[in-house]
Amino acid sequence: xxxxxxxxxxxxxxxxxxxxxxxxxxxxxxxxxxxxxxxxxxxxxxxxxxxxxxxxxxxxxxxxxxxxxxxxxxxxxxxxxxxxxxxxxxxxxxxxxxxxxxxxxxxxxxxxxxxxxxxxxxxxxxxxxxxxxxxxxxxxxxxx
Amino acid sequence: xxxxxxxxxxxxxxxxxxxxxxxxxxxxxxxxxxxxxxxxxxxxxxxxxxxxxxxxxxxxxxxxxxxxxxxxxxxxxxxxxxxxxxxxxxxxxxxxxxxxxxxxxxxxxxxxxxxxxxxxxxxxxxxxxxxxxxxxxxxxxxxxxxxxxxxxxxxxxxxxxxxxxxxxxxxxxxxxxxxxxxxxxxxxxxxxxxxxxxxxxxxxxxxxxxxxxxxxxxxxxxxxxxxxxxxxxxxxxxxxxxxxxxxxxxxxxxxxxxxxxxxxxxxxxxxxxxxxxxxxxxxxxxxxxxxxxxxxxxxxxxxxxxxxxxxxxxxxxxxxxxxxxxxxxxxxxxxxxxxxxxxxxxxxxxxxxxxxxxxxxxxxxxxxxxxxxxxxxxxxxxxxxxxxxx
Numbered sequence: 001x002x003x004x005x006x007x008x009x010x011x012x013x014x015x016x017x018x019x020x021x022x023x024x025x026x027x028x029x030x031x032x033x034x035x036x037x038x039x040x041x042x043x044x045x046x047x048x049x050x051x052x053x054x055x056x057x058x059x060x061x062x063x064x065x066x067x068x069x070x071x072x073x074x075x076x077x078x079x080x081x082x083x084x085x086x087x088x089x090x091x092x093x094x095x096x097x098x099x100x101x102x103x104x105x106x107x108x109x110x111x112x113x114x115x116x117x118x119x120x121x122x123x124x125x126x127x128x129x130x131x132x133x134x135x136x137x138x139x140x141x142x143x144x
Numbered sequence: 145x146x147x148x149x150x151x152x153x154x155x156x157x158x159x160x161x162x163x164x165x166x167x168x169x170x171x172x173x174x175x176x177x178x179x180x181x182x183x184x185x186x187x188x189x190x191x192x193x194x195x196x197x198x199x200x201x202x203x204x205x206x207x208x209x210x211x212x213x214x215x216x217x218x219x220x221x222x223x224x225x226x227x228x229x230x231x232x233x234x235x236x237x238x239x240x241x242x243x244x245x246x247x248x249x250x251x252x253x254x255x256x257x258x259x260x261x262x263x264x265x266x267x268x269x270x271x272x273x274x275x276x277x278x279x280x281x282x283x284x285x286x287x288x289x290x291x292x293x294x295x296x297x298x299x300x301x302x303x304x305x306x307x308x309x310x311x312x313x314x315x316x317x318x319x320x321x322x323x324x325x326x327x328x329x330x331x332x333x334x335x336x337x338x339x340x341x342x343x344x345x346x347x348x349x350x351x352x353x354x355x356x357x358x359x360x361x362x363x364x365x366x367x368x369x370x371x372x373x374x375x376x377x378x379x380x381x382x383x384x385x386x387x388x389x390x391x392x393x394x395x396x397x398x399x400x401x402x403x404x405x406x407x408x409x410x411x412x413x414x415x416x417x418x419x420x421x422x423x424x425x426x427x428x429x430x431x432x433x434x435x436x437x438x439x440x441x442x443x444x445x446x447x448x449x450x451x452x453x454x455x456x457x458x459x460x461x462x463x464x465x466x467x468x469x470x471x472x473x474x475x476x477x478x479x480x481x482x483x484x485x486x487x488x489x490x491x492x493x494x495x496x497x498x499x500x501x502x503x504x505x506x507x508x509x510x511x512x513x514x515x516x517x518x519x520x521x522x523x524x525x526x527x528x529x530x531x532x533x534x
Contacts, residue, residue: 028437059461129182129185
């Protein structure tokens with residue numbers, strides 16, 4: 001599948017929930033989408049396009065928490081990053097683990113490092129931090 | 145019969161990624177497995193936010209002791225992507241040479257360990273013996289046998305000397321007959337074949353489900369390799385092919401790694417022949433605001449680095465994803481339904497540093513009594529080979 005076609009399909013599927021597209025280079029595209037449409041786009045990329053889930057990176061931008069979900073389409077060497085911006089007052093987002101089980105660990109990591117709650121995650125316990133780590137203390141948060 | 149639990153791990157001083165496997169077994173069969181990480185969490189992502197871009201190269205080099213160049217490679221690729229710069233061609237060739245030399249030494253190291261776990265200690269000694277010349281090349285080129293510190297954002301830190309090239313090429317060519325020997329040992333030995341073929345099989349669907357990487361994926365017939373899919377450094381300037389195998393089991397993983405040794409040696413020789421003269425560093429002055437993603441095909445699979453810059457002197461956010469993060473998770477699928485004596489080699493087949501087996505112990509869940517330790521489990525695996533030899 002061609003890059004332009006994939007971008008177009010994501011545009012159609014996200015409709016008004018698409019906030020921004022940054023076509024940075026031939027191999028890198030960043031989408032900013034609302035969190036409500038994330039499972040739909042993930043299902044499209046992972047199940048239909050058969051993209052590979054690279055990882056997700058959580059970033060504390062001081063005003064908000066951004067989560068970037070990186071997918072790679074290896075046939076054309078393209079990386080698609082879906083950016084979701086979460087307000088610090090509402091750090092809840094749908095878990096993607098029911099769609100792709102390879103997201104299980106990284107969601108656990110973002111949960112403990114940045115305090116994001118992944119709704120519907122089957123096993124949201126600590127991954128890297130010890131089990132008795134103080135509740136609500138998130139090492140990668142800048143406001144703590 | 146009630147399930148018993150076999151804990152494997154969590155710690156060994158030699159292991160670069162301490163992890164803890166809890167095997168739930170019913171008699172001989174593994175019925176479920178839990179994996180726990182975080183015993184040696186070094187907070188590298190956080191430390192990176194307090195180092196300058198140049199210092200981060202040294203920091204990430206220390207993530208892994210075996211494939212120490214993989215992380216600087218992916219990190220410098222991320223910086224190149226962020227800045228949109230073109231690195232001088234000579235630097236790209238030298239980066240490729242270092243990356244491939246590392247693949248040879250890492251695969252040989254794993255091959256030795258796999259031999260040891262299967263009860264072929266001769267293979268272990270051979271493999272580590274023939275890994276030495278590669279480390280000698282590293283020492284000549286960089287001054288170090290490991291942690292070469294060759295990479296820097298925008299280029300490389302020190303040049304390679306043309307007068308060393310004939311010696312490097314001869315050393316590599318002398319290794320080819322040794323690779324033939326390993327290939328023969330893997331392909332022709334009926335016992336190695338019987339112990340590894342069809343064991344711990346992952347299908348193409350499993351690879352996609354778990355997003356497994358590198359030789360683990362290629363051994364299941366999934367042809368993914370960042371070097372081909374998104375060519376960087378000099379990988380698009382030399383001739384080479386991606387090695388795949390349809391088997392999916394430990395045997396396929398063994399074979400893919402052995403065959404990759406030839407490709408790597410070939411890539412290095414071609415790079416040395418084609419290497420242009422010129423600058424090795426493009427001299428980065430400022431870091432703009434932006435973000436970049438860098439990837440490198442490490443010996444174990446794709447390394448992924450994400451850098452976000454706020455225009456300051458250090459990364460605002462540096463996300464690192466090593467291949468084992470995905471591959472170890474796929475063990476959950478590979479090991480279930482297999483026997484305890486095969487679990488040792490299956491867990492080792494994705495090539496995590498596997499010294500943790502030394503701390504393996506079989507504990508009776510009810511009485512808490514220790515039945516076996518790591519040595520016993522390696523013995524169990526070796527005895528199975530011994531029985532099959534007869």
